[in-house]
Each structure stands twice: as C-alpha cells, then as structure tokens.
Amino acid sequence: MSQSKDLYEAILNGDAKKAHAATEAALAAGTAPMDLIQNSMVPAMDEVGQLFEAEEYFVPELLLAGRAMKSTMELIKPLLSASGQKMKLRVVIGTVKGDLHDIGKNIVASMLEGGGFEVIDLGTDVSPESFVAAVKDRDPQVVCMSALLTVTMPAMKLTIDALTTAGVRTQVKVLVGGAPVTQQYAREIGADGYSENANGAVGLVRKLLVETQ
C-alpha cells in the first residue's frame, strides 16, 4: 500500500525516477500490475488533470507527470501482455496531411496517456491512408486529428472520407481540434466531436466511449 502511495505521489510530482522505483518495489511486493494502474496511476493522473483545470498546474507539470506514468508503464506493459491482459482503450492521434504543427497534438496525446489510454501517435503530416492503416492494424476506439492551418483543415474531411471508403468509419469515434477548427466545422465534416482545448479532449474521449458502451 505504501509503495502504491509512493507511486501516486511520484506521478503527481512528475518524478519519473521515483515513480519507476516505487513501481519496482510494488511489483516486488506482489501488487498486481492492473491494481497499480487502477489504484495509483489513473487516480494520480486524474488529480493532475484537476490541478491543471484549476490552473494550479501548467503544462510542464502535466507532461512531467505523464512522463513519470510512462516510465512506470514500461515496467508494467510486458507483465500485462504476459498475463493476457491489455490496455482496453486505444487512441490513434496525428496532425493531418500537410500540417506540421504538433504542440497541441502532443499535449492531447500526453493527457490521454495520463488518462489511462493507450495512445498511438502517428506524428505530423499524416496522410488519410496512414490513418486508415492505423485503424485497421491497431484497432483503436478513437481517432484524433489536429490542424493549425486553414488550408490543412480540409484534410480532416478527406481523412474521414477515407475511413468511410475503407469501411472502418463506424469502428471509431473521430475527434478534431486545432486553432481554426470549430464545432460547426466538426459537424460539417462528419466528425463525432470537437474540443477547443486539451483537457476538454480527454473528457470528450471518455464521454464518447461511455456513450458507445
């Protein structure tokens, strides 16, 4: 229990080394990997998210917490795979074709990861075909797309069309975001959701998945 609390505190403080050590100690003491995720890591990241929302944390604190969580996942993931368990919720994320601006996308990816999702980050300038391939190969529940330029926004619609043509559109929820993107635009192109900020994106992913279930 004390190791679990140490892990919680280490993630909250963004201390990757301490988080790693606390995870090793907890696993050595016989704590189940999934218990660590559910009882320490996700609650810690939930609190980080709340502190961020309350403007007590800035993005650096948020990302350092995410990094601490990631370092513990490196220890836990192989154990989950070996026991046949896997992270249930997967999100594919990327900036659309022609767009290289990835700061917002990176923040959303990190917050999703912190929120307990497995994030498959396709990077920047991602073609519709690459999004389709990732959906087919990785079986995510959600696809997130970001664009910062007015001239790259249309690539969001092209990607949604490509998902439809490939017959995989109904398998995933599609979320869009980025400075010039609006709720109305999201509706017009057939996206399932839009968020104007990173924190909202995480909440929206959760909401959409709950609705699906």
Add this chain to the structure above:
Amino acid sequence: MITSERTIRNYSKLAIPSADLLLYGICPHPLKCGLGLTIGGGAVFPEVNFTLPPMNMTDETWPEVVAHYEQMAEQILRRAASLAVPGIVLEFELLPPMTERPEWGAELTALLKQHLNAYHDKFHLAAALRVTPTDIRDQVKPPLMRTGPPWERLKRSLELCAEAGADILSIESIGGKEVHDQALMFGDFRGIVFALGVLAPRDMSWLWGEIGDICGRHPGVVAGGDSACGFANTAMQLAHQKMLPEVLAAVVRSMSAVRSLAAFEQGALGPSKDCAYEGPVLKAITGYPISMEGKSASCAHFSPLGNIAAAMCDLWSNESVQNVRLLSGNAPEVFTELLAYDCRLMNSAAASAGGALQMRSWMVSSDEWLSPQAAVLSPEATLKIATAIVGADSPYPRTLAAGRAAVEILKDGVARGKLHLSRKEQQWLTRIDEALDALPKDEAALMRDLESHYGSLYDKASYGL
C-alpha cells in the same frame, strides 16, 4: 535604390541609447523601399496581412486562390486610397503549399505587385510588398536546415519571389525550434536556452546570409527581418491558455531577441516581422525600423500587449486575417481601415511638439504592469534588455544576459508593487532565476550536458556543429 549589402555587423552599443528617443515612427536608419515608401522616417504606416479562408489548394482550386488574392489586394488598396493613407505595406505570407511549389508563390507576388503599381500610379500611394515564404525545412526529423529538397524549394521560393516583385523579403525561421518545442512544453529552461542561445542564432546567421545573397542579386529587394514567432509567440499563446507561466513567456521573449538580431548582423535592413514582439530591442540595438502588431491583430491571436506593442513601431500590422465577409466588407479591407485609423492617430499625435512621447506614454502605461509580457516591453525595459545583450559578445552569453535582465525587470516590478503575480507565477519566476544561475558559462558545456536529452532531435551539421 536600396540594395542589401552583405555586411557582417557586430553590435556592441545601442543605436538608440535613450528611452526618450525610442519612439514610434522614427529610427536612426529609415528604410527607403518599394514604391516611394520610407519606413521609420517620421510616420507609422499600416502593414496589412491577409490569407485565404478554409479551402483546399490544388491545381483545380488554384484559379479560386488567385481570385481571392486579386480581390483582397483590390479591396485593401481601395479602402486605403479612400482613407487617404499616405503609405502602406502589403505583406504576403506564403502558405506552405505556395512555398512547396515556388511558382505559385511567385505568381501571387507578381499579382500583388501589379495592384500596388496601379495604385501608386493612380493615387501616388507610397507602398511596398513584403513577401514571407514559409520556413518548410522541418519536414524530416531531425530537420535538415542547410541541405535537402525542402531547403532547395524554400531557397527557390525566395529567389522567385524576389524576381516577381517583392520589395522586402522576410521569413519566420525555425532553426532550433525542434529542441525549443519540447523544452518549452516540459519547462526545461536549460533546453530553452540551448535552443534560443546556441541553435537558433547559428541557423539565423546562416539563413540570413543566404537571404542577403539573394537580395544582393536582385537590386531593390531588401532583406527585412525575422521573427521569433515559433518560439516566443508559441509561449505567449500557451501562456494565454494558462498552459505555461506568463513569466516564462516574458523571459523567452526577451532572450529570443538575440536570435532575431542575427538577421541584422547579417545585413538585414528592417523592418523586422510584425509578429516579432522582440522588435523594440532590435530597434534599440540596430536603429533599423520594425513592424509590430497588437490590438488590431486580435483577428489572428490574443496578446496582452495591445497598446504597448505600438509604442515603438514603424509599421503597424494586423498579423493575418482571412478573406471572409463582414458587414462593412471583407475582413482584409476592414482591418486595413482599423490600421489606417491607428496610424493616423499616432501620426497626428507625433505632429505636435512632445506628442509622440505623450502618446507613447499612454500606450505603455495602459498595458505595462498588467502582464509580465508587457512589463518587458516598455521602452525602459527594452533598453535594459538591449543593453544587456550588447554587453556580451556572442549569442549564448547574450541570451543569458537578456534572460537575467528580464528576470530583474519582473522582480523589480513585483518588489515595487507594480506587477502582481500569482503564487504559481512567482514560483516559476524563482525557478527561472535559479535555472539561469545554474547554467554553465560556455555553450560547449551546455551542449554536452544536454546531448543525451536533446541530441537526437537536431542535426548537428545543420548548425555547423
């Protein structure tokens, strides 16, 4: 006719040594350019920037793209002529596909210049065309800055735009951003300083040497200036969204002046880019004119610097606005009118004895202590930062000196009860102060320290390392 001379300058003293001389509309080295325009010669002129509404850019839609630019140019210039604007700069910021295909950017450059020529001939409107290709060199990871197809296309874009009628060439260069982005997001001050003080100035020096050479081959085309947009404006926007501390954004802004100065060291003549809020520091050091943006650029982005940004400007810009319909006309012509009245008021004030200083004082006092980012932009703060920069002899120590000066300005503002910081902001200011003290004295040591963390993010040869 002005041509850019490839003179390597090393600034060791200020061109404008007194805050009272750091005024809008005037500078020690005014720039004559374009169609009878003198920038920094006693008046502020609008610099209008405009862009497309959301649309695809393909071979099929290209005629529609051209039609948008045709319409924007005509409407902007018609509104300017209606308001008897004495001089104007149009800024054409190429969108990425227009730089990827240099002929597209050149075609629009020629089109815009044709409109400026027509209004100059008909209405004697003094005018210049600033053309800013997109820095597209970050297409591979790590980015290749000095070689490879993206650089070749960017270089060709600069060449073709110069041939097609650009009067001023600019760029918002991105050297060092690949490290800065990550360091900024993680609040790693050492990484931020490495990006701003080591990588970015190296790229700026090389790139602006190239731009200077291009301008040298095209008489009449001026090497304008750069902007730390990808660095300091990113920080400013994230601070606005409460994602980063404002004090960090303020210190990043101050330090970014060192990398933007490199354009002038390589022969740029101004005006620096509108979104370079570090411009006043550049003006104080170099004496060349600057473009700025503030309240009338709220169409493009938020800033806590709406009035103070105008205090020392020579061009006054709207940053960028889409060609969408508003009640009184399309947005670019509407913003032309806003800028025209802003400039008319500033110039009118300057026409009376002591008027410019009084007007500047109001613009400064309106914003100065409401945001750390405004606090480092007053004429007095500008001179402190500029003095700190020229007091050191190379980019890395200059960047540290600018950072220290900014921290001292903020601490002093807090101590005097002028600047109010939240507990979190105050904690970050202390953290930045301590981080500055802990940085190694030479850049080689910093580079060694950070190699394992950032070494894979940048291509050493791209920075001459």
